[in-house]
Amino acid sequence: MSDGIPVLSLFSGAGGLDLAVERADAEPLVPSDPGTRLAHVAVATDYNSPALETLAKNFPRTHSINGDIRTLDSADLLGAANLKSGEPVLVVGGPPCTPFSKSGFWLEQKRESRDPNASLLDEYVRVVKDTRPEGFILENVQGLTYKTHKAQFDRLLKSMTELGYNPQWKVLLAADYGVPQLRRRVFVVGRRDGLAFEFPRPTHSGWSEHTRVFDTSLIPHVTAAQAFEGLESPATNDEYVAGRYGELASEVPPGGNYLWHTARNAGRDEFEWRSRYWTFLLRLDPNRPSSTLQAQPGPYVGPFHWENMRTPEGDQRARRLRVNELLRLMSFPDDFDVPDRKVDTQRQLGNAVPLELGKAVARALLTQLGYIRPVADTRARILVSN
Structure with a gap:
């Protein structure tokens, strides 16, 4: 397992969740720490070629496939990763959030949850069914949990339950995990062994637009000024x-x-x-x-x-x-290679999973699957050899 435990990435974008998985055992809140490369994204796929160009710059060891997931056979995905069904440790990805985002609710088809891209959730289920990973992580906007999209969300959970993955879901606030951003996202996580996944506990707290009551025993939310410390541009x-x-x-x-x-x-x-x-x-x-x-x-x-x-x-x-400020607000490393055009960087980072939030979820899953030994006061210790 010299390349690390294998991961398949769907709807990869610029690779925010991919980076989080590959750095799952890295020191929390240290974006420059790459970890021990316990996990390796063997293959990543997305229909957006500019995003995959960014991913390729930052993940030179990852094989990428540019195309529509609806026309991609799971066998081809496994073949590109040199894997067989049952061998991937994780399948991760965030189907495009447009169908479930509040920003599109002026369109009748979105208010009524008739957006055709919503079917991409079913494609995610199909790949999990065909590849049989030990676990999966699906990320999306909070809007996926709204009553408007209940049919799609319930179908997702029912399908994963029927596959034996016992899916658990929760809306997480990125700021509660050290990200200097009040970004809420829903995560759906499941295990092939049927045991219930336990979400990571928040490490930070503070007031938000939803609540003024918070746990003062935790680390205060990271502020924008703290995030920008030391930046010069x-x-x-x-x-x-x-x-x-x-x-x-x-x-x-x-x-x-x-x-x-x-x-x-x-x-x-x-x-x-x-x-x-x-x-x-x-x-x-x-x-x-x-x-x-x-x-x-x-x-x-x-x-x-x-x-x-x-x-x-x-x-x-x-x-x-500025670009370096956007990277800091996403808790990405300063040396993450982004597009030359600012508008492309904004689009790709705005669609990405904040690194520290993704790391928290990936670390919890790999710990519960037995790949990382939890250590309370130091970096997690690896149970498997790279």
């Missing part, structure tokens, strides 16, 4: 928010949004109360984790940095987050 003229809204955004205080410019607050009376989505003109609060990074934000959708910058004309404007 030159400003560029194309990163400020232009136009009238850029001027308004520059006046919004840290942690605020367009509501600052309503009759109820001290800014300009420009907008009706709750007339926009809350991320409109949103600024980071340096003393709080970031809000969720979006894959395809509009030009005036935040979060923007709490600091302003000057335009070539000398005007104050809000500034967009």
Whole structure:
């Protein structure tokens, strides 16, 4: 097992969950620690070729397949990994979240859960059925658990139960595991032996938009300012928010949004109360984790940095987050190789699983499967040899 225990990755994107699995035994909250390479993503597949190009740069040992999962035979997937059914230790992946995301609820087909991409959950089940891994990890947006998508979610759980995997699911907040981002995602995890998976306990806590009650005995949430410590990067003229809204955004205080410019607050009376989505003109609060990074934000959708910058004309404007800041908010290593175009980086990171959140789930599963020995005060010890 010189290459590490084998993992099959579906809907891989740029490789956030893949990186988490390969670094499952790395020191928590140390993005630069690669671990002992206990696990190895043998093959990864996605329909998005730019994302797979990013994955290839960061996972040179992984064989990647670019194509539609609906036309990919499981035997071909196993063959590319040089594996037989029953040999993969894990199948991991996050089917595209678009059908279940709140951002698409203005479309009738999404409100009624008729998006054809929802069938990709069934493709995930098919691959698990055909490859018979020891365990699986499926990640998606919290919206998958909403009543609107109950039929699809129940079918997923029923199918995995019928395969003997006893699936367990839970919505996890990334900030509760050391990620400087208030990002909620649902994880569905199952074991081939039928034992119930136990989710990892939070290591951090703090208040969020959902609750003001939290466990003060845990480590406080990592703030955006803490995440950006030590970063140095030159400003560029194309990163400020232009136009009238850029001027308004520059006046919004840290942690605020367009509501600052309503009759109820001290800014300009420009907008009706709750007339926009809350991320409109949103600024980071340096003393709080970031809000969720979006894959395809509009030009005036935040979060923007709490600091302003000057335009070539000398005007104050809000500034967009830089690539190294996006990496930090995703708890990715600073040297993660991203696309040259900022828009591609934003899309790929916005669709990815934050590293520390993924590590926590993968570490818990590999520990419960017997591949990692839990040690309370030091790095987990490996039970199998690489």
